[in-house]
Amino acid sequence: MSDANIRIPAEARDRLAEIAAGEGLSLRAYLARLADTLLTPAERAQRAEQARAVLREWSGYDPSKAEEAALDAELDRRLAEAAAP
Numbered sequence: 001m002s003d004a005n006i007r008i009p010a011e012a013r014d015r016l017a018e019i020a021a022g023e024g025l026s027l028r029a030y031l032a033r034l035a036d037t038l039l040t041p042a043e044r045a046q047r048a049e050q051a052r053a054v055l056r057e058w059s060g061y062d063p064s065k066a067e068e069a070a071l072d073a074e075l076d077r078r079l080a081e082a083a084a085p
Contacts, residue, residue: 003028 013027020030039047056062063071 016030017027020027023030025033
């Protein structure tokens with residue numbers, strides 16, 4: 001496996017190195033493990049579609065894009081209302 005150089009702010013590097021050391025890992029090993037645990041946008045979209053398919057099969061619920069948007073807007077409204085002083 002070849003190495004790559006990634007430029008990040010020193011503060012970010014130092015923070016990541018401290019987190020890695022706290023877990024008994026080198027920064028290189030910590031970043032490799034972190035990369036293995038995260039999903040790419042394509043992988044997230046694929047998993048979301050798989051979850052929707054399972055939900056449709058299980059419940060029969062299959063909202064349209066317009067219904068999803070309306071539900072999202074209602075959730076946003078309720079969250080804003082709950083967060084208001």
